[in-house]
Amino acid sequence: MLMIVDPTRVARRLRVRGVVQGVGFRPFIYRFANSLGLVGWVRNDGGGVEIEIQGSEPILDAFTQCLASEAPPLARVDSIEPEVIPPDHSRKDFTILPSVEGIVATAIGPDVGVCPSCLSELFDPQDRRWRYPFINCTHCGPRYTITRSLPYDRARTSMAAFTQCPSCDAEYRHPGDRRFHAEPNACPECGPQLSLHEPHGVPALARDAVAETLRRLQLGEVVAIKGLGGFHLACDAANGDAVLRLRVRKRRPHKPLALMFANVASVAHWAKVSAAEAATLESPERPIVLLEKLPHFDDTLPGVAPGLDEVGVMLPYTPLHYLLFHEAAGHPTGTAWLDQVQPAIFVMTSANPHGEPLVQGNDEAFERLAEIADVLLMHNRDIVVRCDDSVLRVRADLPSGPGDAAGAGVQFQRRARGFTPLSMPLPADGPAVLAFGAHFKATLCLTREKEAFLSQHIGGLDNPAACTALDEAAEHLQSILSVRPAAVAHDAHPDYYSTRAAFALAEKLDVPLIAVQHHHAHIAAVCAEHCLDGPVLGLAADGVGLGTDGMPWGGELMVVDGAEFRRLGHLSPLPLPGGDRAAREPWRMACGVLHALGRGDEAIERFAAQPNVEQVLGMLVRGTRCPPTTSLGRWFDAATGLLGVCDTMTFEGQAGMVLETLARRFGESLALPGGFHIDKRPPDGLSVLNLYPLLNQLIDENDAARGAAHFHATLIDGLVQWIGDAAHATGLRRVALSGGCMHNRLLATGLRKRLAARGLAVFEAQHVPPGDGGLALGQAWVARALLARGVL
Numbered sequence: 001m002l003m004i005v006d007p008t009r010v011a012r013r014l015r016v017r018g019v020v021q022g023v024g025f026r027p028f029i030y031r032f033a034n035s036l037g038l039v040g041w042v043r044n045d046g047g048g049v050e051i052e053i054q055g056s057e058p059i060l061d062a063f064t065q066c067l068a069s070e071a072p073p074l075a076r077v078d079s080i081e082p083e084v085i086p087p088d089h090s091r092k093d094f095t096i097l098p099s100v101e102g103i104v105a106t107a108i109g110p111d112v113g114v115c116p117s118c119l120s121e122l123f124d125p126q127d128r129r130w131r132y133p134f135i136n137c138t139h140c141g142p143r144y145t146i147t148r149s150l151p152y153d154r155a156r157t158s159m160a161a162f163t164q165c166p167s168c169d170a171e172y173r174h175p176g177d178r179r180f181h182a183e184p185n186a187c188p189e190c191g192p193q194l195s196l197h198e199p200h201g202v203p204a205l206a207r208d209a210v211a212e213t214l215r216r217l218q219l220g221e222v223v224a225i226k227g228l229g230g231f232h233l234a235c236d237a238a239n240g241d242a243v244l245r246l247r248v249r250k251r252r253p254h255k256p257l258a259l260m261f262a263n264v265a266s267v268a269h270w271a272k273v274s275a276a277e278a279a280t281l282e283s284p285e286r287p288i289v290l291l292e293k294l295p296h297f298d299d300t301l302p303g304v305a306p307g308l309d310e311v312g313v314m315l316p317y318t319p320l321h322y323l324l325f326h327e328a329a330g331h332p333t334g335t336a337w338l339d340q341v342q343p344a345i346f347v348m349t350s351a352n353p354h355g356e357p358l359v360q361g362n363d364e365a366f367e368r369l370a371e372i373a374d375v376l377l378m379h380n381r382d383i384v385v386r387c388d389d390s391v392l393r394v395r396a397d398l399p400s401g402p403g404d405a406a407g408a409g410v411q412f413q414r415r416a417r418g419f420t421p422l423s424m425p426l427p428a429d430g431p432a433v434l435a436f437g438a439h440f441k442a443t444l445c446l447t448r449e450k451e452a453f454l455s456q457h458i459g460g461l462d463n464p465a466a467c468t469a470l471d472e473a474a475e476h477l478q479s480i481l482s483v484r485p486a487a488v489a490h491d492a493h494p495d496y497y498s499t500r501a502a503f504a505l506a507e508k509l510d511v512p513l514i515a516v517q518h519h520h521a522h523i524a525a526v527c528a529e530h531c532l533d534g535p536v537l538g539l540a541a542d543g544v545g546l547g548t549d550g551m552p553w554g555g556e557l558m559v560v561d562g563a564e565f566r567r568l569g570h571l572s573p574l575p576l577p578g579g580d581r582a583a584r585e586p587w588r589m590a591c592g593v594l595h596a597l598g599r600g601d602e603a604i605e606r607f608a609a610q611p612n613v614e615q616v617l618g619m620l621v622r623g624t625r626c627p628p629t630t631s632l633g634r635w636f637d638a639a640t641g642l643l644g645v646c647d648t649m650t651f652e653g654q655a656g657m658v659l660e661t662l663a664r665r666f667g668e669s670l671a672l673p674g675g676f677h678i679d680k681r682p683p684d685g686l687s688v689l690n691l692y693p694l695l696n697q698l699i700d701e702n703d704a705a706r707g708a709a710h711f712h713a714t715l716i717d718g719l720v721q722w723i724g725d726a727a728h729a730t731g732l733r734r735v736a737l738s739g740g741c742m743h744n745r746l747l748a749t750g751l752r753k754r755l756a757a758r759g760l761a762v763f764e765a766q767h768v769p770p771g772d773g774g775l776a777l778g779q780a781w782v783a784r785a786l787l788a789r790g791v792l
């Protein structure tokens with residue numbers, strides 16, 4: 001056969017790295033190459049995407065230059081490595097080749113909310129996917145939670161169980177189609193199906209599972225709904241009895257519940273929504289966004305977030321969520337209703353009974369949710385990986401990063417669905433480290449070259465199921481990234497399950513094990529996120545972490561420089577009467593303060609409702625079972641106890657949240673004169689911020705809101721002076737703020753503003769949570785710095 005040799009034809013092989021699998025990247029390349037008249041091929045492999053292109057040199061240049069900017073919305077191109085190869089003149093077209101298996105070194109995309117094109121099909125009665133709850137395309141749908149291993153192909157996902165019908169198969173194979181190589185592609189003929197069950201699994205009698213679900217919600221029942229990374233427990237938010245029933249069954253008397261609204265227009269009736277918040281709510285990641293309630297919120301929805309001025313809100317993200325709102329709207333045709341105010345509001349809270357991990361499998365749901373849900377709406381597509389909803393707050397005072405809605409920075413409370421397993425960039429290459437976090441809000445972090453991958457939120461490790469979930473997540477993270485850690489990092493606390501898991505893995509892999517002090521890790525996480533090399537001044541405003549002196553620390557001022565940290569100072573210690581129990585019972589912390597101020601006798605009357613108040617005072621007098629802590633979280637608790645607004649907490653962080661809400665309701669306040677002093681501690685010269693004078697004044701305050709406002713204002717004043725003095729003494733101008741208390745918006749914004757006014761550069765945790773949910777990143781950062789020095 002005659003072969004025409006085109007002398008202008010050149011060829012290149014391009015290696016593309018980043019989030020390029022499962023996001024419609026190959027179809028995009030196919031169409032892009034064809035539109036430019038290029039020949040060649042594209043394929044997925046373990047390293048990402050490989051492309052071979054042939055054509056004239058200027059066109060090849062244009063193709064390569066536009067690759068990143070023209071890529072599909074969910075793709076993230078981290079690098080393109082070109083290689084010149086000899087042209088193959090026999091090639092006449094551009095094709096998509098089958099994926100190759102190899103060393104996996106690519107990132108899979110996160111799960112994303114259903115896209116506008118799929119929504120218009122979903123509500124088009126003429127479409128073959130009309131009201132089909134599993135509609136998706138290359139720009140939307142499940143990814144991470146259905147994938148067992150890479151490369152990302154249908155055969156390696158839980159969609160492997162469903163064989164595509166001829167119509168779906170044709171879409172999947174047609175390069176011009178929106179569903180070309182959409183791995184979870186499905187339709188009512190061939191894909192997953194809904195089913196409705198009574199508790200224990202008996203099928204519910206229903207002609208239409210969605211319509212029946214809505215009917216049961218409207219009756220006030222609690223419905224378990226299978227989602228992307230787990231089950232939700234849902235009820236009608238406007239039905240106070242239903243909300244109460246859900247709370248009683250879930251044993252959550254006060255913890256705030258998240259709400260799902262049909263759209264931003266509907267949210268705006270209940271909460272303040274800025275443009276940046278609206279954009280964040282509507283983003284494909286669909287996080288829960290914390291919004292400020294409007295004044296009438298609690299009149300109608302009193303049980304949703306009692307005692308707090310914020311509420312967590314999200315918009316629908318699966319087709320099934322949309323179908324529920326569609327049903328409630330009376331089955332309209334088309335999508336115009338999606339822009340109109342819809343009255344339906346659903347509570348959607350994670351189905352994780354008793355603080356255990358999310359319910360994942362159908363049989364598991366029948367067993368574990370039998371006493372909680374009245375009815376279960378589920379389907380037959382397996383959830384491979386658990387993944388909670390992400391929770392974040394938009395803060396106008398924070399700088400916005402790539403991926404954030406324009407004009408406002410975000411701060412995560414919980415990083416999971418929509419973001420896991422996206423990586424965070426690191427400034428330099430380094431060995432692979434797997435870090436295990438601490439005990440509360442556990443997450444893992446695995447580094448690979450210049451990236452850090454955070455696992456989804458796993459939760460508190462105080463039950464065996466959560467510990468197993470941590471082990472599984474560690475296994476899964478190593479497997480999907482195909483990384484064998486060169487070192488393992490953990491919290492310095494010897495008794496945490498995460499520490500034991502780290503020991504076991506280090507032994508199995510025969511690699512170094514690195515213990516990282518808790519607050520060193522908190523500050524290091526901020527350094528990692530903002531790529532801060534060299535020394536920084538760090539404030540760890542935290543709950544609790546084990547100090548190098550064996551004491552529970554938590555209000556620490558330190559200099560952190562990679563692998564090193566030096567403690568400059570701490571808050572004055574508070575007694576913890578009864579140990580850990582004091583961390584859940586603010587009245588005990590208040591007793592400790594009263595005793596320390598010589599006013600212990602006032603405690604008897606003040607806490608008369610507590611049966612063991614005399615016992616607690618006895619412990620304080622004798623100094624038995626009263627370990628001292630420097631934790632800022634406990635200072636919040638003590639203030640809350642003294643103001644009489646929260647004697648005993650029913651969820652972690654409750655006292656601080658209630659105090660913050662009261663302070664915000666009160667409004668602007670000045671610091672109390674003489675509310676703190678800064679002492680030098682002999683013999684080591686540590687600087688101690690003493691807040692006892694502030695609490696002494698709060699004891700006699702009879703307006704709790706005013707007291708809360710004074711507490712915040714005085715605390716901020718004290719911290720700013722303390723940090724400012726340290727900055728002056730050390731010459732450091734960069735301040736990293738981290739720790740669980742930095743979830744407090746009043747504290748965080750106040751510190752940021754005041755420190756910046758002193759000319760300091762302030763850095764906070766933003767895309768990882770400031771609390772223990774971000775700790776693993778800091779541990780990995782410290783471990784890498786140690787390894788880089790070659791001391792291990």
Ligand SMILES: [Zn+2]
Nearest residue numbers: 115118137140
């Ligand atoms: Zn779509």
Ligand SMILES: [Zn+2]
Nearest residue numbers: 165168187190
């Ligand atoms: Zn089909």
Ligand SMILES: [Zn+2]
Nearest residue numbers: 542544545772
């Ligand atoms: Zn912590």
